Amino acid sequence: MTFVPFEDGPLGPFDSIGLIERLWADPSSGTEPPAAVVVEAVQMEGGVYPASREWLRRLREITERHGVLLILDEIQTGCGRTGAFFGFEDSGIVPDIVTVSKSLSGYGLPLSLTLFRRELDLWQPGEHTGTFRGNQLAFVAATAACELWQTSDFLTGLRRGTERFTRFRADAGALDSGLVLRGRGMVLGIDTARAGGAERAERVQRHAFEHGLIVERCGRHDEVLKVMPPLTIAPDLLDEGLGILLDALQAN
Numbered sequence: 001m002t003f004v005p006f007e008d009g010p011l012g013p014f015d016s017i018g019l020i021e022r023l024w025a026d027p028s029s030g031t032e033p034p035a036a037v038v039v040e041a042v043q044m045e046g047g048v049y050p051a052s053r054e055w056l057r058r059l060r061e062i063t064e065r066h067g068v069l070l071i072l073d074e075i076q077t078g079c080g081r082t083g084a085f086f087g088f089e090d091s092g093i094v095p096d097i098v099t100v101s102k103s104l105s106g107y108g109l110p111l112s113l114t115l116f117r118r119e120l121d122l123w124q125p126g127e128h129t130g131t132f133r134g135n136q137l138a139f140v141a142a143t144a145a146c147e148l149w150q151t152s153d154f155l156t157g158l159r160r161g162t163e164r165f166t167r168f169r170a171d172a173g174a175l176d177s178g179l180v181l182r183g184r185g186m187v188l189g190i191d192t193a194r195a196g197g198a199e200r201a202e203r204v205q206r207h208a209f210e211h212g213l214i215v216e217r218c219g220r221h222d223e224v225l226k227v228m229p230p231l232t233i234a235p236d237l238l239d240e241g242l243g244i245l246l247d248a249l250q251a252n
Contacts, residue, residue, distance in 0.1 A: 002031055006043050007055045010193060010220050017058045024066055036069035036097070041087030044076040047219030048182050048189025048226055056091040069096040069120070075112075076187075079103040080231050083162050083185035085149065096120060103231075106145025109138035148232075158231055161186045161238060165227075168242045175250055183227075189218070190225040190249070198223040200252055207248035213241050 002023075005014040023031040039059065043049040063070045072095040077087030079100065084090060086098065097120065101112035111134040134142070148154040162185050169181045169188065178195030181188060192201045198221040205225065208215045216226040227245065229238055 002034065006046065006049055007051050008049045009043075010047070017055065017062060020059075021062060024062075033066045033068050036071050037063055038071045038073055040073045040077060041091075042077045042082060042184055042187065044187070044226070045218045047191065047224040048187060050082075050182060050184045051091075053091040056088055056093050060091075060093040060095075071095065071097040071099065073099050075099055075101045076228075079145070080149075080158055081185055081187050081228070083158065087184070104145065105134070105138045105142045106148075107138075107141040109141055110134065111138040111142055154232070157235075158186070160235060161229070161231065161233065164235070164238055164242070168246070171246060172249060175246065179249070186229065186231060188227040190227065191219065191223065192225070193220075193223050196252075197221070201225055203252040204245075204248045207252055208244055211244045211248070213244040213248075215245065 004016050004019060007013065007016060020037075023029045024033045037059065039051070039056075041051055041056065043051070060070055062068075070093075072086070072088050074086050074088070078098070079085065079102075081087070081103070088095060096117050098115040099112070100115065102108075104113065105111035112130075114128070165183065165186055165188055169183070172179055172190060173181055176195055178192075180191035180194065182191065183189055190201075190204075192198070192204075196203075198217075201217050201223045205215050205217055216228070218224050218226045225245075227242075229241060233241075
């Protein structure tokens, strides 16, 4: 396994595709073309860094050219979190394999799926075992969750939630120019690295918790606040939660 820097990160943008191209093209690089590349459309635990459309397209092109499978990890970004059902959709690429879990079940139940291009699926029934293969209740809940994508009310709510996040980003940015805000759809990372660091992020998290709001931290040194409300959240409840978070940022 070889780790390659993401398109962007705490040290700034990086030409990771150029590095991959160099490694795979040089027979003496010490790194052979792998069986697959695994990537997130938005690097979530790394600090909420969205991949650009152009970067994902370049990655798809180079993997196809070298006969390397492209696996999109959509466990956190899938099922509508970024606005589309999958985080990679707006780039126009077609991965070879997609992993989906967590919100797929619609109710926090154990369920995960691995989606293959049909010609790659060589599993026989019963061979692909594991602890998150789902149970009857999880399958029923997942079916209901997927059916939401056929209802206009859900899609309208998702669009409005995305618009509300856009307004919040503007409000938080105006509050403190040192904050860096990244996200897509209904996921937002508030990076405090240049505005108080991990200590401030911890204070904001504690303030929010004491006022009834749970906010995760992620990224290097846990200095990024990760905001991920339920996609079905009521508008007034979303306003209340974002208001608490804005107050926490202002007070800390």
